[in-house]
Structures are given as structure tokens and as C-alpha cells.
Amino acid sequence: MDIWLIEDDFRIAAIHADYIKAIEPEAQVQQFLSGASLKEALVQTATPPTVLLMDLFIPDVTGYELVTYVRTHFPNIYIIMVTAAAEHEHVKALFSYGVFDYIAKPFDEARLQKAFRQLRLTRAAFQKKPHFTQQDLDLLFYRQNNSAAEKRLPKGIDTFTLERVIHLFNEQMYTTLTATQLSEIIGTSRSTARRYLEYLVEMNVLETKLLYGTVGRPERNYVLCETYEQN
DSSP states (O other): OEEEEEOSOHHHHHHHHHHHHHHOTTOEEEEESSHHHHHHHHHHOSSOOSEEEEOSEETTEEHHHHHHHHHHHOTTSEEEEEESOOOHHHHHHHHHTTOSEEEESSOOHHHHHHHHHHHHHHHHHTTSOSOOOHHHHHHHHSOOOHHHHHHHSOTTOOHHHHHHHHHHHHTTSOSEEEHHHHHHHHTOOHHHHHHHHHHHHHTTSEEEEEEOOSSSSOEEEEEEOOOOOOO
């Protein structure tokens, strides 16, 4: 996952980048000190970032102008506001602009971790097939706090491990996995790994294909559900 960060104070930008790397160690993080440099990078890149963390107050451009630009030209980028501007008019306006999250400065790593946790769950939801049930939509649009989300999970499945498994597929670290392979990656028993994989099958995030070996019964192979382009 590519994560871009625009913050005109290089010291604060470095702190935020450290937070990001602690939460998403595999992420490719780029820092920008001005709106002009960010726009130039967006135009030139073949792969826009998944996430943009941005302050509202950038010296060479207003935050509203930058959000509008990104929303117009790069609508798939998730925008997370990281700003000291928590006044009613700013929050309401940027909410209407469709920002994914709004984090008030100063903040700690735990708050940013919460934002990325919700982001992973949201991205996983869009890996599903085009039809969403009402329950799917409720989980997508009515964001719950972590304790509530934990209560919804079946016994034996915790949020952290579930998100880690989703992350393995979402970031295409693995296109297919068996329960045996997953157990080695996350350090659990084979039965525990299978529990997580089967839960994601039930949630229509993964689907199974039989993997035939030379001896014994075929093993279930887990892959992301097929996605379809929308016209």
C-alpha cells in the first residue's frame, strides 16, 4: 500500500511518517511539504497512493482546493485529514467533501491505527462481488467502534488477526493460501488458521478452490472472491 503524507512542517511530517511505518511496516510512504509538489507527483505517477494524509493548512494551497483536486482527478484515493482545525465549519465542510477520516492534532499512534484498521475493513468490503446485502452495507456505512466490532465476531476470532489475514490478500502478498500455509505465516495451529479463512469465505471476502496433490485428499485453497468492473 502506498501512503502519501502532506505536511509543511518537516518535523511533524517525520513523526507522522514514523507512526505510519509502525502501523503499516510494508507501506511505501512519501512525504510532501507543499501542494504543488504533491500535485506534480500525482500527475506523474502511474500508481496513485491508496491513502493521502493531509493537513488543512498548506502554505501554497488551501486544503479545500487540494481535497477538491484529489476528489476530482483521483477519486479512489482515501483522504484522511490530519489537522488542528476542528472548528464546526471545517469538519462539516470536509465531511461533505467525502474525506474518509478526520484526525485532530495533536494525536497519538493509537488514533491513527484506528483509522487504518477501518480502512483495511473498508477495502476488504469492496473486494466482494458487486451485490451487497443490507448487513454488508450497514457494516460499511455505520462504522462501529472496535469493541462493538469485536462482539460481532464469532468465538475464536479476534480483530487483530482477522485484519492481518485480510491484509495478506489485499496487498497481494499472497494471491492464494492454504490453511497450512497461513498457519505458518501467522504462527497459529492449522485449525485456527482455517477458522479465519472459513470466516472470510462466509463473509464473501474469500472463496475456495480445491488443490489436488499427488497423494491424500485435496486441500482447500483460498483466494479473493472475483471482482467485476462496473460500467
